[in-house]
Amino acid sequence: MRILIVEDDATLADGLSVGLRLSGFTPEPVETCADADAALAQGGFAAVVLDIMLPDGSGLDILRRMRKRDDPTPALLLTALDQVRDRIAGLDLGADDYLGKPFDLDEVAARLRSIVRRAEGRAHADLAWNGLSVDPARMSGTHKNREIAFSPREFVILRALLERPGAILSKSTLEDRLYGWQEGIESNAVEVHIHKLRAKLGADFIQTVRGAGYKLSGETA
Amino acid sequence: MNSIRIRLFVILMTATGAVWLSAFVWIQQSTRADVERVLDARLAEAVHMVSSLISDQRIDVASAATMLTDGAGLPEELTGDYSHRLSCQIWSLDGTLVGRSGSAPDGRLSAQDTGFTDSTVNGEEWRVYSVINEALGVRVMVGDSHTVRDRLVRDVTTGLIVPALLILPVLAALIWLSVQRGLLPLDRLARGLTQRTADNLTPVAVDTMPHEIRPVGTALNGLFARVSAARARETAFTSFAAHELKTPLAGIKTQAQVAMRATDAETRTGALTRIQSGVDRTDRMVRQLLSLASVDSTQNSLDAQVNIVAILRDTVDDLSRLAAAKNVSIDLPHSTDRTLRGDPVLMAVALRNVIENAIAAAPAGSEITITLEAIDDRLRICVMDRGPGIADEDRARVTDRFFRGAGATASGSGLGLAIVKTAIERLGARLSFSPRPDGGEVVCLDFDGSI
Numbered sequence: 001m002r003i004l005i006v007e008d009d010a011t012l013a014d015g016l017s018v019g020l021r022l023s024g025f026t027p028e029p030v031e032t033c034a035d036a037d038a039a040l041a042q043g044g045f046a047a048v049v050l051d052i053m054l055p056d057g058s059g060l061d062i063l064r065r066m067r068k069r070d071d072p073t074p075a076l077l078l079t080a081l082d083q084v085r086d087r088i089a090g091l092d093l094g095a096d097d098y099l100g101k102p103f104d105l106d107e108v109a110a111r112l113r114s115i116v117r118r119a120e121g122r123a124h125a126d127l128a129w130n131g132l133s134v135d136p137a138r139m140s141g142t143h144k145n146r147e148i149a150f151s152p153r154e155f156v157i158l159r160a161l162l163e164r165p166g167a168i169l170s171k172s173t174l175e176d177r178l179y180g181w182q183e184g185i186e187s188n189a190v191e192v193h194i195h196k197l198r199a200k201l202g203a204d205f206i207q208t209v210r211g212a213g214y215k216l217s218g219e220t221a
Numbered sequence: 222m223n224s225i226r227i228r229l230f231v232i233l234m235t236a237t238g239a240v241w242l243s244a245f246v247w248i249q250q251s252t253r254a255d256v257e258r259v260l261d262a263r264l265a266e267a268v269h270m271v272s273s274l275i276s277d278q279r280i281d282v283a284s285a286a287t288m289l290t291d292g293a294g295l296p297e298e299l300t301g302d303y304s305h306r307l308s309c310q311i312w313s314l315d316g317t318l319v320g321r322s323g324s325a326p327d328g329r330l331s332a333q334d335t336g337f338t339d340s341t342v343n344g345e346e347w348r349v350y351s352v353i354n355e356a357l358g359v360r361v362m363v364g365d366s367h368t369v370r371d372r373l374v375r376d377v378t379t380g381l382i383v384p385a386l387l388i389l390p391v392l393a394a395l396i397w398l399s400v401q402r403g404l405l406p407l408d409r410l411a412r413g414l415t416q417r418t419a420d421n422l423t424p425v426a427v428d429t430m431p432h433e434i435r436p437v438g439t440a441l442n443g444l445f446a447r448v449s450a451a452r453a454r455e456t457a458f459t460s461f462a463a464h465e466l467k468t469p470l471a472g473i474k475t476q477a478q479v480a481m482r483a484t485d486a487e488t489r490t491g492a493l494t495r496i497q498s499g500v501d502r503t504d505r506m507v508r509q510l511l512s513l514a515s516v517d518s519t520q521n522s523l524d525a526q527v528n529i530v531a532i533l534r535d536t537v538d539d540l541s542r543l544a545a546a547k548n549v550s551i552d553l554p555h556s557t558d559r560t561l562r563g564d565p566v567l568m569a570v571a572l573r574n575v576i577e578n579a580i581a582a583a584p585a586g587s588e589i590t591i592t593l594e595a596i597d598d599r600l601r602i603c604v605m606d607r608g609p610g611i612a613d614e615d616r617a618r619v620t621d622r623f624f625r626g627a628g629a630t631a632s633g634s635g636l637g638l639a640i641v642k643t644a645i646e647r648l649g650a651r652l653s654f655s656p657r658p659d660g661g662e663v664v665c666l667d668f669d670g671s672i
Contacts, residue, residue, distance in 0.1 A: 009468045011499040015475030018492065022482055053464070080467035102471035105478040 001046035001116060001159060002177065005029040006036040006062065007078065008054050016049065023109040024139050024155040026177045033057040040066060046116045047074045060093055067094040074115035110137060127162040130219050132201060134162060148200050153178060157193050161206065161216050170213035229400045234393060241385060249378045256373050260365065261337060264350040267307055267363045272354045282311055282359060287322050312360040319359055330362045406431050422449040462510050466503065473499040509636040516570055516644045527565045529668065530558045530593065533602065536572045540580060548585040556593045559600055561668050563648045571644040574637045575604050575664050582608025582662065603665040610662040611654060619654065
């Protein structure tokens with residue numbers, strides 16, 4: 001899940017990026033309203049984490065512009081102003097949730113999963129396909145009554161595939177999801193992680209579509 | 222005496238008492254004068270009567286004196302306290318007592334031949350009138366005792382003072398009640414103020430106040446307005462400060478959680494390094510906040526004689542290590558001491574923040590130039606750097622609290638120039654920013670040089 005983080009404090013933005021990556025998200029940090037608007041215009045984010053006080057304006061204005069152009073991307077507000085009326089203002093402007101600073105990284109991840117799930121219209125937190133049930137909060141699942149744990153990077157790829165079962169995701173799409181890891185992307189990173197996933201889930205759980213990318217196999221049950 | 226009530230009561234009682242006392246003294250004096258005059262007239266009359274009776278031979282000289290015998294034949298009720306005990310003596314010219322009334326003493330009433338005299342005979346004071354009857358060769362003297370006169374005057378004044386003393390407590394009570402009633406608006410104001418809660422700073426209703434205490438009400442309302450403005454400033458400051466501190470704290474907490482769950486050493490070290498710089502930044506922020514709060518509230522006298530050149534030199538010395546760490550040099554020309562009127566702490570805070578900003582903005586290897594210039598009786602200190610300068614769109618907002626421009630360094634608190642502005646305003650000096658034609662920013666402080 002690509003998450004746009006709009007936060008001007010370098011320490012906090014970095015902590016959120018690294019922390020959310022460890023929780024299996026694909027965060028992309030920007031510092032200013034202008035950069036945030038540009039990134040949102042390109043689309044493709046599962047959710048946006050918005051700070052309110054930014055050097056060139058207010059996160060609430062970004063939110064207002066998003067909703068005005070019917071951008072439904074779920075938004076989580078980070079606010080240091082603990083006043084009830086600030087929270088109400090944020091929620092009324094179309095924010096899906098808010099968190100007061102300082103917050104817990106796990107709570108940010110949980111709330112992001114929750115607002116994304118609601119946006120997708122799912123009631124259950126678990127993602128399920130073909131005998132595999134995955135709990136995104138723990139980045140682990142059960143497959144054929146076996147407990148399986150995934151690494152954050154494996155999970156990023158698996159989740160991308162599970163979000164749209166049956167759809168073919170290109171190698172570059174999956175690379176985008178991995179984008180941002182500080183060690184950089186090796187050219188064969190996607191292949192390495194697909195390989196590891198197949199070792200855990202069985203060789204035929206993920207199909208290779210030659211020349212196009214990868215997809216989940218059809219349901220067999 | 223700290224009670225208006227008691228003060229008013231005492232003043233009114235003293236004034237009333239003084240009026241009464243002088244009235245009393247006056248009445249006593251005039252009563253005494255009247256009594257003396259009337260009784261003297263009677264003495265004279267009695268003497269002349271006795272004298273003419275003996276001249277006419279109607280009674281003999283020896284018994285003439287006894288005709289004035291005390292209340293003879295008069296009914297009892299007329300001879301009370303005031304029955305006038307006239308004493309009469311008739312002396313021959315050669316000095317033998319020819320006759321006297323019963324109440325008259327043996328000794329001669331008066332040494333004088335004619336007219337009024339006061340004399341003491343056998344320890345009693347007498348008022349005496351004498352005439353000489355040439356035809357018969359006798360002196361006729363009639364006197365009355367001063368004791369009787371004094372009692373008459375005393376009885377008149379006692380009759381006056383007793384009702385006065387009886388009325389006095391009633392008067393005191395009335396005065397007390399009137400003072401009480403007169404001070405009612407003050408009581409009402411005090412009660413209203415006592416019952417207020419600490420956060421109730423609404424103005425008191427001045428229109429309904431008597432005009433004597435209206436200035437107090439107006440002054441109170443002015444104070445309320447100032448206090449609530451100060452409180453609003455403080456609240457805004459606290460909430461901003463809380464907001465600004467929460468962000469770096471959130472950063473530190475998040476990095477700590479990253480460090481705890483990181484599986485590789487590189488991520489962990491990175492997070493720990495950022496925690497360290499986050500703590501440094503928060504520490505700087507707290508120091509700046511405290512500095513701003515103290516600049517805001519400093520009660521120092523602004524009248525001290527301050528050598529601004531010495532302060533400038535000390536500040537540059539202090540910051541030279543910081544500049545050296547960034548490989549930035551500071552050029553401070555030698556100049557003679559200059560004394561200004563103001564507060565040395567505020568001056569040092571302002572100069573320090575301006576120079577720190579210049580060091581932060583200056584690229585490595587560049588030079589910061591400080592100039593001192595006396596224009597008329599003003600002193601202008603300019604700090605010039607070779608940094609990127611202030612963006613045009615930020616120029617109006619750089620001195621706002623917590624404002625950080627788009628190009629701000631990660632460590633900035635957004636408070637430095639706000640502190641400078643506050644300190645400069647309190648010093649009555651001026652602060653100006655302008656871009657340097659060949660790149661960089663010039664910050665000038667203009668001090669009023671007159672001492």
